[in-house]
Amino acid sequence: xxxxxxxxxxxxxxxxxxxxxxxxxxxxxxxxxxxxxxxxxxxxxxxxxxxxxxxxxxxxxxxxxxxxxxxxxxxxxxxxxxxxxxxxxxxxxxxxxxxxxxxxxxxxxxxxxxxxxxxxxxxxxxxxxxxxxxxxxxxxxxxxxxxxxxxxxxxxxxxxxxxxxxxxxxxxxxxxxxxxxxxxxxxxxxxxxxxxxxxxxxxxxxxxxxxxxxxxxxxxxxxxxxxxxxxxxxxxxxxxxxxxxxxxxxxxxxxxxxxxxxxxxxxxxxxxxxxxxxxxxxxxxxxxxxxxxxxxxxxxxxxxxxxxxxxxxxxxxxxxxxxxxxxxxxxxxxxxxxxxxxxxxxxxxxxxxxxxxxxxxxxxxxxxxxxxxxxxxxxxxxxxxxxxxxxxxxxxxxxxxxxxxxxxxxxxxxxxxxxxxxxxxxxxxxxxxxxxxxxxxxxxxxxxxxxxxxxxxxxxxxxxxxxxxxxxxxxxxxxxxxxxxxxxxxxxxxxxxx
Amino acid sequence: xxxxxxxxxxxxxxxxxxxxxxxxxxxxxxxxxxxxxxxxxxxxxxxxxxxxxxxxxxxxxxxxxxxxxxxxxxxxxxxxxxxxxxxxxxxxxxxxxxxxxxxxxxxxxxxxxxxxxxxxxxxxxxxxxxxxxxxxxxxxxxxxxxxxxxxxxxxxxxxxxxxxxxxxxxxxxxxxxxxxxxxxxxxxxxxxxxxxxxxxxxxxxxxxxxxxxxxxxxxxxxxxxxxxxxxxxxxxxxxxxxxxxxxxxxxxxxxxxxxxxxxxxxxxxxxxxxxxxxxxxxxxxxxxxxxxxxxxxxxxxxxxxxxxxxxxxxxxxxxxxxxxxxxxxxxxxx
Amino acid sequence: xxxxxxxxxxxxxxxxxxxxxxxxxxxxxxxxxxxxxxxxxxxxxxxxxxxxxxxxxxxxxxxxxxxxxxxxxxxxxxxxxxxxxxxxxxxxxxxxxxxxxxxxxxxxxxxxxxxxxxxxxxxxxxxxxxxxxxxxxxxxxxxxxxxxxxxxxxx
Numbered sequence: 001x002x003x004x005x006x007x008x009x010x011x012x013x014x015x016x017x018x019x020x021x022x023x024x025x026x027x028x029x030x031x032x033x034x035x036x037x038x039x040x041x042x043x044x045x046x047x048x049x050x051x052x053x054x055x056x057x058x059x060x061x062x063x064x065x066x067x068x069x070x071x072x073x074x075x076x077x078x079x080x081x082x083x084x085x086x087x088x089x090x091x092x093x094x095x096x097x098x099x100x101x102x103x104x105x106x107x108x109x110x111x112x113x114x115x116x117x118x119x120x121x122x123x124x125x126x127x128x129x130x131x132x133x134x135x136x137x138x139x140x141x142x143x144x145x146x147x148x149x150x151x152x153x154x155x156x157x158x159x160x161x162x163x164x165x166x167x168x169x170x171x172x173x174x175x176x177x178x179x180x181x182x183x184x185x186x187x188x189x190x191x192x193x194x195x196x197x198x199x200x201x202x203x204x205x206x207x208x209x210x211x212x213x214x215x216x217x218x219x220x221x222x223x224x225x226x227x228x229x230x231x232x233x234x235x236x237x238x239x240x241x242x243x244x245x246x247x248x249x250x251x252x253x254x255x256x257x258x259x260x261x262x263x264x265x266x267x268x269x270x271x272x273x274x275x276x277x278x279x280x281x282x283x284x285x286x287x288x289x290x291x292x293x294x295x296x297x298x299x300x301x302x303x304x305x306x307x308x309x310x311x312x313x314x315x316x317x318x319x320x321x322x323x324x325x326x327x328x329x330x331x332x333x334x335x336x337x338x339x340x341x342x343x344x345x346x347x348x349x350x351x352x353x354x355x356x357x358x359x360x361x362x363x364x365x366x367x368x369x370x371x372x373x374x375x376x377x378x379x380x381x382x383x384x385x386x387x388x389x390x391x392x393x394x395x396x397x398x399x400x401x402x403x404x405x406x407x408x409x410x411x412x413x414x415x416x417x418x419x420x421x422x423x424x425x426x427x428x429x430x431x432x433x434x435x436x437x438x439x440x441x442x443x444x445x446x447x448x449x450x451x452x453x454x455x456x457x458x459x460x461x462x463x464x465x466x467x468x469x470x471x472x473x474x475x476x477x478x479x480x481x482x483x484x485x486x487x488x489x490x491x492x493x494x495x496x497x498x
Numbered sequence: 499x500x501x502x503x504x505x506x507x508x509x510x511x512x513x514x515x516x517x518x519x520x521x522x523x524x525x526x527x528x529x530x531x532x533x534x535x536x537x538x539x540x541x542x543x544x545x546x547x548x549x550x551x552x553x554x555x556x557x558x559x560x561x562x563x564x565x566x567x568x569x570x571x572x573x574x575x576x577x578x579x580x581x582x583x584x585x586x587x588x589x590x591x592x593x594x595x596x597x598x599x600x601x602x603x604x605x606x607x608x609x610x611x612x613x614x615x616x617x618x619x620x621x622x623x624x625x626x627x628x629x630x631x632x633x634x635x636x637x638x639x640x641x642x643x644x645x646x647x648x649x650x651x652x653x654x655x656x657x658x659x660x661x662x663x664x665x666x667x668x669x670x671x672x673x674x675x676x677x678x679x680x681x682x683x684x685x686x687x688x689x690x691x692x693x694x695x696x697x698x699x700x701x702x703x704x705x706x707x708x709x710x711x712x713x714x715x716x717x718x719x720x721x722x723x724x725x726x727x728x729x730x731x732x733x734x735x736x737x738x739x740x741x742x743x744x745x746x747x748x749x750x751x752x753x754x755x756x757x758x759x760x761x762x763x764x765x766x767x768x769x770x771x772x773x774x775x776x777x778x779x780x781x782x783x784x785x786x787x788x789x790x791x792x793x794x795x796x797x798x799x800x801x802x803x804x805x806x807x808x809x810x811x812x813x814x815x816x817x818x819x820x821x822x823x824x825x826x827x828x829x830x831x832x
Numbered sequence: 833x834x835x836x837x838x839x840x841x842x843x844x845x846x847x848x849x850x851x852x853x854x855x856x857x858x859x860x861x862x863x864x865x866x867x868x869x870x871x872x873x874x875x876x877x878x879x880x881x882x883x884x885x886x887x888x889x890x891x892x893x894x895x896x897x898x899x900x901x902x903x904x905x906x907x908x909x910x911x912x913x914x915x916x917x918x919x920x921x922x923x924x925x926x927x928x929x930x931x932x933x934x935x936x937x938x939x940x941x942x943x944x945x946x947x948x949x950x951x952x953x954x955x956x957x958x959x960x961x962x963x964x965x966x967x968x969x970x971x972x973x974x975x976x977x978x979x980x981x982x983x984x985x986x987x
Contacts, residue, residue, distance in 0.1 A: 039972060046539060046566060047972060053552045140716075143697030144681075167893075171847055171886035174879040178854045181876045184572040184605065185861075187682050188872035189659030190830075191572070191606050193857045198608030199579065202571025216918070223914040224907040322694075323687050323710050332539040338706070339548055341795060345710015394941035395960065397918045398934050401925075402964065406974045408569055408576065411926060418922055426843045429902060430836070430894075448875050449684075456681045456869040457653055457697070530973065565973045 007129055010357030013058060014365055022059060023066040023362065027370045030070020031377070035078055037086040037211060037403035041071030041329040049336050057340040058358040064336060065316075065362060068329050069121070069370040072312055076113045076305060077381050081106060082396055084215040086403070088206050088442050089272035089308045092280040094214060095435065096293060096300025103296050106382040107237060111244035111375065112298050113305045116255060118371040119248070120306035123259040124266065124313025125363045132349060135267050135314070136321035142268055144453035145464045149474035150265070151447035154274040156481040158281035159436050168432045176440025179204050180448070187452045197412070204416065205407045209441050211400040212417040213434055217424020219393055241378050251302050254283055258303045262310030267318065272311040273442050277435070279307030285485075313363065320348055320356060525771035529589055530563045534581060536574030536594040541685055542623060542704060542796075544568065546760045547593040549792040550620075553783045560779065562589075573597070573658050575607050582613040584765040588772040591617075592763045597661055599812055600819050604660040604828040611812070615768055617776045618804040619759035619811065620784065621793060623704045624728060625666055626719040626743065627751070628712075630696055638721045639750025641700070642674040651677025655689035655698040658682055660828050662758050663689075665819065666702050666723065668826055673753055693717050704758070705797035709734065721749035723756035728797060740797055757799070759811070777804050836902040840894030844887045851883030917941055929979030935961040 013019075026048075033044035045064050052060035071087075079090040080097035093113060100109040127135070142150070159173060182193045183203030194200040248255070258279040265275035283303035284293040293300045319330045323344040337344050342352055349356050384392075404417035427434055458464035466472045533551055537543035544566075551564050569577035574597050581592040592614065599611035627638060635641045645652040651671075656663025659682040671678040681698060683689045686707030692698050694716035701708075705728070711717050713734050721744050722728055728740040746753050762780060764773065783789055784802060793800045803811050823829050854876055861873030903911070921937040928936070939957035943950050968974045978987050 033972070036967070039974070042539065043972070043974075046568070049548065049566075050551060050555055050564075053556065140691065140695035143692060143695060165893075167886050167889045171883055171890065174882040174886065175847060175850065177879045178850070178876055178883065181879070184575060185659075185872045186573075186684055187659060187869070188861075189573065189605055189661070189664075189682070190861055190872050192861050192872060193854060193876055195853055195857050201579065201607060202569070202576035205571075219914060220911060223910050224903065322691050335539050335541075335544050335548060338545050338796075339552060339792075341791075343710040343713070345714050347710060347714045388947075390945045390947070391942055391956075393914060394917075394921075394938045397921065398938065398960075398964070401922060402930070402968065402976060405930070405976060406968070408571070409567070409580070409975070411977065414922055414925065418919065423846070426839065426846070430840050430843050432843065452870045453681050453683070455865075456679060459650060459679075459867045460865060460869065530975075532975075563973065 003129055003132075006353065006357045007361060009353075010359075010361030011364075013354055013358035014062065014361040019059060019062050019362065020365070020369075022063045023366050023369045024373075026063045026066025027070035027366065027373050030067035030072075030370070031074040031077075031374065032070075033067070034071035034074020034086060037078055037084050037207065037215075037399060039403075039406070040075070040086055040207070041068055042332050043406075044071055045329050045332045045336075049332065049339075052336060053339060057337075057342060057352075057355050058362075060336065060340060061333065061355070061359050062362040062366070064333050065359065066366040066369070068312075068333070069363075069366050070373075071329070072121075072309060073114060073117060073370055073374045076117065077110065080109045080113060080301075081381060081384055082215065082392075083218040084396070084400065084403075085210055086207075088210070088438075089276050089312065090304075091210060091214070091273070091435075091438050091442075092276040092304030093301060093308070095280060095304075096295070096297050098218075099294065100296035100298075100301070101382075101385060105296070106385045107240045107378055108244050108298075109296075109301060110378045110381060111241045112248075112301045114371060114374045114378070115245045115248050116251075116258070116302040116306040117309040118367060119255050120259050120262055120308065120310035121313045121367045122364075123306075124263055124310040125360065125367065127263050127310075127314055128317050128360055128363070132317060132321060135317050139267055139318050139322060141470055144450045144457060145467065145471050146268075146474065148447060148450035148454055149465065149471050149478065150268050150270045151274065151443050151450065153474055153478040153481070154265075154270060154278045154443060155439065155447075156478040157278045157285075158439055159482075164431050164433045168430075169436055172427065172432045172434065172437040173440050176437040177444040177448075179209065180441050180444030186445075186449050187456075199410065199412050202408065202410075203445075204441070205413065206438075206442055207407050208404045208413045208417050209420050210438060211404045212420025213424035213427075213438065215396060215400040215403075216418065216421025217428060217434075219396055220421060220425040221428055222389065223393065238379060241375055245375070248302075251299060254287065254299045254302050255306050257286075258283065258306035259310045262307035263314045265307070266311035266314030270311075270443075272308045272315065274439075275311035276304035276308040277439050279303045316363075320344055320359075525588070525769065525775050527560055527562045527589055527775075530565055531560065531589045531591060533564055533566045534577045534590060534592040535566060535568045536570070536577035536592060536597070537568070538570035538685070539568050541687075542706065543574075543593055543595060543760065545706070545792075545796065546621065549789065550593070550762075550780070550783055552792075553786045553788045554779070556788060557782075557786055559782055572607070573601065573605075573661065575601060575605070575609070578611075578614065579607070579609045581763065581765050582609045585613075586767040587765055588768045588775075590765055591776065592765075594761050594763065595623075595662070595758050596761070596815060596819075598761055598763065599816055600661065600665075603816075603820060603823055604830060606830050613766055614763040615766055615773060616804075616808050616812065617762040617764055617773065618780050619761045619801060619808060620780060621760045622757040622799045622801050623706075623760060624797065624799065625662075625702050625704060625723040625756050625758070626708070627670075627700060627721050627723075627746065628690070628693060628703055628708050628717050628719050629700045630693055630717050631715055633699075635720070637744075637749045638746055641720055642676055642751065645674070645676040645678065645699075651679055652699040653681055653697075654678045655681050655683055655692050655701040656703075657684070657686045657689060660823075662756075663702055665822060666753075666756050668822060669753055669756070670702075670751065674751060690717070705740065706795075709797070719743045721746040721751060723753055725754045729794075731794060731797065759801070759803070760798075780804075833901055833905055834903040834908060836899030837894060837897055839902050840897060840899065841891065844891035844894055848884055848887030848891065851880050851885075851887055854880035854883060913944075925977055925979060927980050929982040930976040931961045931965055932979070932981060934964060 033039040075087040075090040079085040079093040080101050083098040085091040097109045261279045262275045280303050284290050404413045454464050533547045535544050535547045584590040602610045654667045667680045686703045689701040690708045690711045730741040733739045858873040858876035862871040863873045864871035924933045935957045942953040
């Protein structure tokens with residue numbers, strides 16, 4: 001129970017008037033940058049970083065990590081209300097969150113998202129508290145082959161869910177892979193697929209693609225319907241918030257499963273994005289309400305949100321224990337650690353007890369602060385849905401434009417975003433699935449890098465994918481997940497015939 | 499552009515810098531300054547830019563605010579290409595390494611280092627040969643012997659492809675006559691973790707990239723690629739500090755010197771006073787105690803190469819890299 | 833009026849063209865799989881083949897499909913009413929800068945509906961552009977384009 005004692009010590013450091021104020025400030029700023037697409041958590045944290053140079057490391061990390069929590073919560077708001085995911089990890093939240101909000105239940109959608117996110121984050125912190133050293137040693141087992149297997153698993157659990165013609169899914173997936181390959185290739189250092197546009201050497205940023213595919217694409221779909229003068233009729237009802245939170249235990253199994261997936265992906269480190277997609281895919285496959293997914297099913301919000309936040313939280317652990325950041329924001333914070341004079345690595349837990357346990361204690365407190373603050377804002381955000389379409393539509397176009405531009409101050413990105421908007425519209429109109437496309441853009445190049453690194457290590461032989469128990473298990477599970485739906489459809493066809 | 503043309507251009511720039519040195523520094527930034535980092539957050543170049551920002555902000559060396567922007571796309575090319583497009587704007591300062599001139603040689607990019615105005619090289623990062631803690635070899639000589647004995651050679655991890663890490667790997671394998679399979683990762687931190695997990699045999703990380711791992715007992719350095727040992731500093735492990743790491747020549751691997759400069763640039767078409775302003779500013783930065791702390795903390799070597807000297811430095815490095823790159827078949831036709 | 837079949841064909845042609853571009857572009861990077869590892873063009877080449885092959889299948893299926901009407905005339909009109917101004921807004925950013933374009937675009941989009949008075953719409957549009965300015969350039973130090981007009985005014 002050394003850890004518990006250390007944690008209590010951590011609380012004694014984290015609970016002070018100054019630190020609580022820093023948490024409130026951090027969470028507030030985090031919600032602001034999270035809600036505004038294009039700013040995002042990594043941006044916000046790096047902007048705050050210079051302010052922390054003069055602070056105590058504990059105070060500094062409390063401010064930055066609170067901002068991180070705030071931004072994680074804020075990122076779900078635009079996903080649910082306007083179908084614009086500000087961060088890769090909130091894409092899966094749009095699948096059911098947005099339909100539910102459009103259906104006139106924005107309050108329920110937001111409250112469901114926030115409470116399951118809080119549950120996931122809490123589980124992530126508990127994991128860090130009790131199993132820090134074990135987790136660090138597990139992460140070391142992951143070489144390129146294992147990384148590839150993890151990405152394969154994420155694809156396998158998500159792709160092949162049916163609903164759209166398989167050839168169209170395949171085309172969407174392959175386009176995503178090709179887009180991910182644009183730019184400089186890590187393994188060879190050469191420039192790929194820029195097709196004569198010099199600036200494309202930087203690659204196509206995910207935010208640019210998503211602003212177009214989801215934000216603009218959805219507007220182009222929505223404008224066809226006659227909904228011009230009125231907004232969505234939604235009541236601002238505080239009781240609905242409490243009712244939704246009170247209903248959460250009903251979904252205990254989805255919560256637990258999604259959190260487990262999230263923690264595991266955060267550690268391995270597949271990251272929050274892969275975690276949320278995988279969790280959504282698995283929930284859809286195994287839920288009794290699987291058919292309702294995509295139409296505003298609460299489980300379709302709970303699964304990605306709980307997984308996203310538990311992964312986002314447990315991703316801080318590899319950062320502290322090994323010095324590998326599990327997310328872009330964690331990477332900025334790691335830069336901060338160095339400047340404050342701390343070295344992330346195996347000994348941080350031994351050398352800097354006050355810092356580490358102060359941080360862990362502040363994760364508990366910061367999350368409580370964050371969830372209370374966002375739950376309070378739910379009715380306000382939900383009221384945004386009542387703004388009529390003819391006003392909100394140009395504002396969304398401007399916000400997506402600003403978001404795409406500010407990713408790397410590039411006008412090319414704005415033009416790309418408009419192009420993605422048209423593609424998103426066409427795809428939706430003729431039933432090409434967008435989700436596999438986005439998943440491939442986000443983790444396609446990582447999967448390819450891992451595969452080719454593994455091939456360098458093995459001298460071109462695929463034997464490396466069944467060289468040890470870990471990688472063999474991962475690959476086998478992935479293949480089973482890929483084949484199960486195939487067998488199920490074949491089985492049901494046979495049954496129908498006989 | 500031919501190589502000679504590049505030299506001429508580089509010399510032109512250095513002449514400019516020379517006249518600059520004598521001109522009076524009248525210019526001052528008139529709006530907020532953007533520090534463009536040609537790497538992702540958390541890496542060596544990012545820490546370098548943020549350390550400079552830290553010193554300037556703390557000592558109020560400029561009145562205008564500084565914003566750090568990461569442009570890591572295309573292994574840093576995104577940042578340089580952006581800088582090229584900002585010609586004439588002295589409020590965009592780009593921070594990089596020797597990849598500013600090395601990368602255009604090995605990849606088809608829409609810029610060359612002659613499209614930028616060099617300000618200074620402020621610090622040299624060191625390279626060490628790292629192996630797993632429980633590896634049997636104690637010296638570079640043992641390492642070479644073991645690599646020779648193993649069929650298929652050793653696996654060497656590193657950051658990026660055809661950049662400094664791979665360059666050094668090729669130099670080692672040539673000097674020692676061993677086969678090294680180079681496996682590129684996104685960054686040095688990842689290469690360190692892969693070594694700790696035993697997925698590769700060695701890497702050539704910078705001190706700051708592997709410090710935590712050494713202290714934590716997952717890996718140790720065999721030798722440093724410098725003609726002198728590193729300064730002593732604090733103890734890293736219970737018994738050892740940086741100065742206990744032998745030079746690679748001492749340890750039986752004849753590569754006397756390999757360093758990576760961290761460099762600062764302005765866009766092209768800036769005026770001489772603007773260049774002087776930044777040269778003086780960076781000099782002032784180096785005099786502050788926080789800068790010294792940063793240098794010691796990351797075990798780099800402080801240096802200040804600007805103006806003429808910097809142009810000569812770049813020219814020599816271009817020649818050296820060009821030779822290795824053409825032997826390896828890395829060069830791209832322009 | 834736009835038929836569903838036409839939309840299917842347009843999409844398949846677009847994806848097919850992208851597939852061809854990927855295939856051509858990736859052959860420049862070298863396709864190989866040997867002891868030395870996997871060439872950098874290999875996977876893009878394979879994905880290019882998948883895109884092209886899939887597009888051909890979708891094209892054939894689209895051509896023989898019945899489909900019916902996907903968009904009626906009023907829908908097309910509404911669609912263009914959103915898309916054309918948005919494209920113009922983006923196109924005018926390099927010239928007028930983001931803030932002026934935003935104000936004009938928001939004003940135009942709202943005023944054309946006639947629900948709000950022109951004065952109200954103009955006030956709202958200017959306030960929104962100002963809010964974007966304050967939020968991004970002041971609070972978060974993210975600089976958005978000021979355009980040719982901005983540089984003309986020395987901004």
